[in-house]
Amino acid sequence: MNAAPPALLRMRGIGKEFPGVRALSDVELAVHPGEVVALLGENGAGKSTLMNILAGVHADYEGAIEIDGEPVRIHSPKHAQQHGIAMIHQELNLVPELSVSDNVFLGRELRTARGTLDRAAMHARTAELLADLGLTLSPGRLVRDCRIAEQQLVEVAKALNGTLRILVLDEPTSALAEAEVERLFVVIRRLAARGVGLIYISHRLEELAEIADSATVLRDGTFAGRRPVAGTDRAELVRLMVGRPLGELFPRAAEQRSDGPVRLRVRGLTTTPAPASTRTPLHSVDFEVRAGEILGVAGLMGAGRSEVLEALFGAGDRVRGEITLNDRPYSPHTPRTAIRRGIALVAEDRKAQSLVIGNTVRFNTTLAALDRYLRPWRTVDARREKAAAAGKVAELRTKTHSLDAVVGTLSGGNQQKVVLAKCLLTEPSVLLLDEPTRGIDVGAKAEIHALMDALAARGTAIIAVSSELPELIGMCDRIIVLCEGRLTGEFHRDPAHGPAATQEAILTAAMARQNVVAGPPADGNGAET
């Protein structure tokens, strides 16, 4: 007699072959009611393929899927929906020009007796769903006007608006700041308490202890193991994912109090965005960065972190303030002038801002530095250009089968290396990094960290923005903290030089302004009930 109740979801012997490539073979996954299963693996390990099979995107898979112990075959996304399976992708699937409630009811709109849309009923139900998630948001608001964190919860509400049994979250926290992550976790726990099974994909291992019950690890399209999260240390999970011992994730040695020359000195950096823009205005921000130094910029979403980098790169709003670059006055005008003066920017969103995704590795690598490979008549010297691109590909150990490979076919980590190569070919003296390791796997992360360290050692000044505090603390010599466009703290890696950079200290500074605005901080105990 079977004592244990059947698992909510069991996938067994799952395999999938794409033309010419085997993406998955013999993978298994089980989710019990109320369980949060972390699905781990490097980029290209097969996580997305597995989840797409579950969501009905790939109908021709091998193996068996059971729901409540009953074998099912999932042919189509609609079919998956009928089984109560919902997936929230990293790139959200909302229609920005429609309202929150229109999105929640997209495809299953309520209608009145006369056949017209029943807006009132939909608004009411949406408000109910949102309140259930602890979100106060007008259902009539356009999704375009909502923040990323809010949009994500709108997706959750959309999933809840049917029968939700299994919810897949693909890197839900990669675009969130710490405080918003906490709110998402509250929602996840609430769903789990109701018996929903959750599959949680993330590259942030440090989150797992807080949110996941067990972890299933994939490696190169195969099942690498399943571990309870409690009692398994991070190194063990990394070993399962990578299959080899990993070099130090944060190779930066103790603070090298750089006595190099000041590369960039910023005084009173102020911006005034256009009224309709979503950019945060900066208010008189001061800082400096020396040759060989890695300066971190911390803050919540909307604190103005990216805005600082964009302002320095001439890619944002009109800038006021006094800036000196290598002891010469500098006024950021356009990215073109910034690049000429030796500043390079690795932008936040590599697909939207950095890569011409349909073009080749070579095209992308040399795009910003093309001026260096010109012959008369502004023709490109293909030989020198190719040599330069090949050199950077080798130096950064970018995995690509050729320089003429389309960059969109590379994994996230390798795409990011192409972006870095593009910036490095311009030989910058100041390198601006906006979320340099977002959404890339542990192996590539460690390599990019090592590269940052090596660049600093060669005298490059680096300014790095990251939402991952452990990364900032692990990599930066100094961290400045922004809140609503103002500087609210400066912390040091070496406590001998000033306040020590700890998560608590940085978070406190990041929320400094909110406390002032909201009055005395309310105790967190009201949130759970």
Add this chain to the structure above:
Amino acid sequence: MSKTLPPARDTAAGTDEHLRTLRERLSRALPSLGSLQSCIGLLLVVAVGIVTKGQIFWNQDNLTNAVTAFASRGILAVGVTLVILTAGIDLSVGSVLGIGSMTAAMLLVHHGLSPWAIVPLCALVGAFFGFLNGIGTTWLRIQSFVMTLAMLSVVRGIDRQLSNNVAVGVQLVDPHGHLTPKAAAFAALGTPGHTLIAGVGYPVIAFVAVCVLVQLLLSRTRFGRHVYAVGGNPTAARLSGVNVSLVIITVFTLCGLLAGFAGPIDAAYSASADPLAGTSYELDAIAAAVIGGTSLAGGKGTITGTAVGALILTLLDNILGLNAISDNMQMIIKGLIVVVAVVLQRPGFLQPLVEPLRRLRARA
């Protein structure tokens, strides 16, 4: 009985290496031919022509006549391809060609200029309107579809106003009934029967030269790279130091310049500048680009592809004409060809056809 293959497999290891280098060379050569599909399309069209009309179709006179008739639209297609590569569109090229042709006729008839002066001046007039298109799409941030649609109307209006709605003939005759020297020189720009080298006339030479020059511009220069970057991802281009607005303005200006340049050819070919000359040519031009594999989403396409697309449309026109198919049917067929071409060029369209073959090979 199906298993008689294995003996042939023995040499596979040796030929595999050979095959791979061949395939690599092919895959490098293909992009410069536009796309495999459009080349196959061209061969199919030629085959249809030979099968239905034989020697009447496949002889130098007929083919050069066909290309001559299409040359001005081919030149428009090259310009439009440039714009489409930056993810824009130019609907005004037909009108700009019209005003180019009218300018040419008036400069010849009223001012007695020689073709050496007329051609560059017409190109300048076209470039001016193209420049305005560029300014409208960048500085005024009007979508290029809307901006050039407006320009289509404005330029056609100017054309008709200038000509007072009357066609201007370019075959000026002296009292003895002979063409004046200037008019004779102008006729060499495209009037059927005038050839320059080896039985080929100016329109064809101009078309080929434009194709070669613009293809080199795209594939060999920094500007060409920037065109693809702007079309592929304008934000990434800007953050890589590309002056996006300048690239777009330049591309529209070049497109207008080419349309203006094609004007005199059209005037000489028709022996007069009609105020309606070039009407709906923009559709042929866009169709040629699309058939040649240029993506309207921008960032993907080549001039060689467009040239192949233009040839397909040219020969199709010719074959349908030779077979006495009515104009109405011709329009319908051309429309269908565009749809088929776009569907055929989807990435991975050939996959289902190739895949079973590859699997078979892998098994063997």
